[in-house]
Amino acid sequence: xxxxxxxxxxxxxxxxxxxxxxxxxxxxxxxxxxxxxxxxxxxxxxxxxxxxxxxxxxxxxxxxxxxxxxxxxxxxxxxxxxxxxxxxxxxxxxxxxxxxxxxxxxxxxxxxxxxxxxxxxxxxxxxxxxxxxxxxxxxxxxxxxxxxxxxxxxxxxxxxxxxxxxxxxxxxxxxxxxxxxxxxxxxxxxxxxxxxxxxxxxxxxxxxxxxxxxxxxxxxxxxxxxxxxxxxxxxxxxxxxxxxxxxxxxxxxxxxxxxxxxxxxxxxxxxxxxxxxxxxxxxxxxxxxxxxxxxxxxxxxxxxxxxxxxxxxxxxxxxxxxxxxxxxxxxxxxxxxxxxxxxxxxxxxxxxxxxxxxxxxxxxxxxxxxxxxxxxxxxxxxxxxxxxxxxxxxxxxxxxxxxxxxxxxxxxxxxxxxxxxxxxxxxxxxxxxxxxxxxxxxxxxxxxxxxxxxxxxxxxxxxxxxxxxxxxxxxxxxxxxxx
Numbered sequence: 001x002x003x004x005x006x007x008x009x010x011x012x013x014x015x016x017x018x019x020x021x022x023x024x025x026x027x028x029x030x031x032x033x034x035x036x037x038x039x040x041x042x043x044x045x046x047x048x049x050x051x052x053x054x055x056x057x058x059x060x061x062x063x064x065x066x067x068x069x070x071x072x073x074x075x076x077x078x079x080x081x082x083x084x085x086x087x088x089x090x091x092x093x094x095x096x097x098x099x100x101x102x103x104x105x106x107x108x109x110x111x112x113x114x115x116x117x118x119x120x121x122x123x124x125x126x127x128x129x130x131x132x133x134x135x136x137x138x139x140x141x142x143x144x145x146x147x148x149x150x151x152x153x154x155x156x157x158x159x160x161x162x163x164x165x166x167x168x169x170x171x172x173x174x175x176x177x178x179x180x181x182x183x184x185x186x187x188x189x190x191x192x193x194x195x196x197x198x199x200x201x202x203x204x205x206x207x208x209x210x211x212x213x214x215x216x217x218x219x220x221x222x223x224x225x226x227x228x229x230x231x232x233x234x235x236x237x238x239x240x241x242x243x244x245x246x247x248x249x250x251x252x253x254x255x256x257x258x259x260x261x262x263x264x265x266x267x268x269x270x271x272x273x274x275x276x277x278x279x280x281x282x283x284x285x286x287x288x289x290x291x292x293x294x295x296x297x298x299x300x301x302x303x304x305x306x307x308x309x310x311x312x313x314x315x316x317x318x319x320x321x322x323x324x325x326x327x328x329x330x331x332x333x334x335x336x337x338x339x340x341x342x343x344x345x346x347x348x349x350x351x352x353x354x355x356x357x358x359x360x361x362x363x364x365x366x367x368x369x370x371x372x373x374x375x376x377x378x379x380x381x382x383x384x385x386x387x388x389x390x391x392x393x394x395x396x397x398x399x400x401x402x403x404x405x406x407x408x409x410x411x412x413x414x415x416x417x418x419x420x421x422x423x424x425x426x427x428x429x430x431x432x433x434x435x436x437x438x439x440x441x442x443x444x445x446x447x448x449x450x451x452x453x454x455x456x457x458x459x460x461x462x463x464x465x466x467x468x469x470x471x472x473x474x475x476x477x478x479x480x481x482x483x
Contacts, residue, residue, distance in 0.1 A: 004183050006159050009072035009304040009340050010293035016070070016160035021182030023151075027197035030122040030149040033177030038119050038147035045145055046093055052172035053089040056082060063164060067133060068294035070158050072303040072340070073257055075294050084134040084422060085165070091422050091440065092142040099443040100146070111455045117447035119147030120224050121199035124192050128205045129306050130260040132158035133165050138422070138438055139202035139226070140179065146446040148199075149178050153192055155205075156185040157306055193217075200224030202445070204262075204438075207359065207385070207431040214434065226436040226445040228262070228427060230359040231387030233417045234380035235265040236402065237274060238373060240393030247281045249392055250365070253416040255289065255344045258302040259363035262432075263388040263410065263418035266360060268367045269376050275369055283330055286344050291335065304340040305362050311340035314362040318345045321366070325351040332364060357383050373398055381407045387428030388417040409437060 006016040037045070056063060060082050067078035105113035123143050127136030132155060140150050154162025166181040182188060193201050193213055200223050203213055210229040217225045235253050240246050253265035270278060292300035305311050311334065318332040332345025344363040349355050355366065370376040373394070380389055380402075389408040391399055399413045409428035410420055420426050420439070427437025436445045 002184075004156060004159050004185070006070055006157070007307075008069045009306055010069075012339065016163070018159060018163070018183055020184040020188055021153075023182055023184075023188060023191040023195060024197075026151045026180040026182040027122060027192075027195050029177035030151050030180050031197055033175060034119075034121055034149045037144075037149055037175065037178050038121070040147070042145070042147075045147065048172060048174050049089045049093070049141060049144060052169050052174065053086045055168045055172050056086050059168070060086075063133070063168075066164055067161055068303075070160050071129065071132060071306065072294060074296075074300050074303055076299050077257065078294065081131055081134045084131075085137050088134070088137055088141045088422060092145055092442070095440045096142060096145050096443045096447075099441065100447050100449075107453060110459060111453055114452050114454065116450050116452065117146065118450050119143075119447055121148060122197060123148045123150055123224075123446070124195070124198045124201045125150055125152045126189055126193070126201065126203045126205060126209075127152065127154050127158075127162060129155035129157040130257060130262075132161040135204045135228075136162070137165060138442060139204070142442040143202065143446045144174075144178070146443065148446060149180075151180045151182060151192060151198065153182050153184060153189055156183075156188075159183050198223070200226075200445075202226045204228040206230055206361075210434075211431070224445055224448075225434065226438065226442075227434040228438050229385075229387075229432050230262045230361065231264075231385045231408075231428060231432050232266045232357055232359055232383040233263060233385070233388040233390075233408075234267045234269050234383070235390045235392065235417055236376050236380055236394075237268060237270045237278060237392045238376065238394040238398065239271065239274075243274075243278050243281045244285075246278065246392050247285045249390075249414070249416050250282055251285055251289070251344075253390065253418055254365040255286070255302060255363045256416075256418060258305050258342070259344070260305060260361055261418045262359075263420060265388075265390070265417045266364070266366060267380075268365055269370055269379050270367060271373075271376070272369045272371050279329060279367075282346065286330055286346065289344065291341060291343060302363065305342060306340065308338075308340050310362060311342050314342055314345075314360065314364055317360050318347060318364060321347050321349055321352070321356075325349075325353075326366075327351070329367065355382075357385070359385065373401070377402060377405050381405070383407075384431045385428065386430035387432035388412070388420075390415060390417045409433065 064078040068075045100117040103115040107113040169179040207229040210227040290300040327348040329346040333343045349366045350369045386407045388410040389406045390412040391402045425437040425441035426439035427433040
């Protein structure tokens with residue numbers, strides 16, 4: 001059996017080593033556990049999930065330290081991720097009651113009609129590396145509340161966090177088989193997603209993988225598929241006097257989590273006559289950002305990206321944009337040789353005839369100068385993605401126009417493109433999702449509605465189209481004719 005090894009991005013030290021999992025065994029365990037878990041009272045399932053939240057709260061420091069080490073994100077940010085894991089339970093309980101509430105309908109005398117929701121059964125969850133606890137947990141918690149059992153494959157880049165997360169469920173007393181973890185790389189993910197024993201797949205990750213999954217499930221309408229993918233997200237800067245606050249919002253949008261958020265701003269679309277006054281403010285603030293290992297003092301704004309391949313890809317993309325005519329505003333550099341630290345890069349791509357419509361997953365911001373507000377909205381929509389979009393400045397009327405015409409699932413005004421609330425739906429259109437938003441709306445894809453018409457005792461009659469009883473006795477059953 002192959003081994004999986006995880007290293008700390010900031011130091012290169014080995015963090016975790018383990019065997020790849022057995023997909024067949026994990027799915028079989030989930031299938032065996034499902035009847036009892038799905039039939040358990042909702043209150044019992046919620047009680048178990050609250051115990052899980054308490055376990056995560058008790059081990060917050062240890063959990064956050066592990067997340068920081070395995071992802072490279074600052075410790076303060078890792079702690080906010082664990083807090084999101086904890087808070088997900090209460091949010092999901094409320095969402096399940098709201099989105100899948102039971103209803104009674106008017107029925108015929110002596111009957112009742114009801115709407116209830118059923119779990120799908122065994123759901124596979126594929127998790128990403130950027131939020132290796134919070135994002136898969138955002139699928140797992142609502143799925144468990146609804147009565148599903150889970151087979152979770154963490155990203156092969158963050159197996160230690162995935163293992164720790166599932167251990168918390170076990171420590172909370174959730175029965176064996178209800179939540180299962182299977183470690184492995186892409187081949188393990190393909191085996192899980194194509195397994196006949198699952199009833200659906202909940203995915204967070206790249207558009208490339210999401211498209212492949214969509215093809216894989218195209219002939220299986222009997223299985224639920226929820227895709228939460230990335231974005232080439234725009235942030236428009238229009239008329240505003242507070243250039244410093246605008247720069248803060250752009251920096252938060254583009255460079256938080258080293259740009260490794262699906263909602264990170266990839267494109268700054270700026271009004272032409274603001275360019276000369278704003279860009280120096282943006283550069284000055286970006287130059288002040290601390291980039292360091294997760295536990296450094298003072299605390300850094302951002303750490304490394306996930307690995308050397310990611311860092312190499314980002315620097316190569318920056319050079320490619322330059323070679324096509326992009327003008328560097330702030331060069332992307334590699335401050336520590338042999339480690340995946342990259343400094344934020346900013347490049348003016350206005351001169352490019354064709355701008356690449358891809359998700360550059362890291363601290364790389366492209367700038368486009370625009371003359372009119374209508375053209376700015378057109379440029380914002382010039383993407384196959386549609387996750388997040390933000391407007392900084394402008395009038396209420398312009399924001400209304402922006403909101404109405406933006407092709408995105410999250411549309412903000414004078415706020416960053418990232419940092420969406422777990423108490424709201426989260427998802428996108430285009431290559432950013434398949435119209436199954438997560439977060440508060442995850443309850444929608446974790447259970448399906450069932451309508452029932454019910455009566456305490458069977459009472460029925462046929463009032464039309466019957467012979468009277470005397471005539472019926474006169475029928476020859478063999479000939480079918482009256483004697």
